[in-house]
Amino acid sequence: MRDLITSIDSTRLGFFKSILDEAGIACFIRNETTAQLTNIFIGPLQPTLCLVEDGDFEQASALLQPRQTEGACSSEEWLCTACKESNPASFEVCWKCQAVKNE
Numbered sequence: 001m002r003d004l005i006t007s008i009d010s011t012r013l014g015f016f017k018s019i020l021d022e023a024g025i026a027c028f029i030r031n032e033t034t035a036q037l038t039n040i041f042i043g044p045l046q047p048t049l050c051l052v053e054d055g056d057f058e059q060a061s062a063l064l065q066p067r068q069t070e071g072a073c074s075s076e077e078w079l080c081t082a083c084k085e086s087n088p089a090s091f092e093v094c095w096k097c098q099a100v101k102n103e
């Protein structure tokens, strides 16, 4: 097991996890529930996206790196009208339910 990304934003981690799932990389989010319950910034308990296989690290990083940069440049997210999930501004369809962005 290896930590890949730690972020207080568990929605974002869920998005990253969906990318890895699609690529067939086994992963899970640690501390997600804890963070939601406490809703405060506590270092070791921040949600962390973990890889089951250490050997997947490079592939996973390569997959997620462009997405991380995307997110850093754009703070404008939109809410999916169908499932209420937030999506990066650059996405034309909801990452979760594939509903088309409604402007």
Ligand SMILES: [Zn+2]
Pocket (backbone or CB within 6 Å): 080, 081, 082, 083, 084, 085, 094, 095, 096, 097, 098, 099
């Ligand atoms: Zn949606």
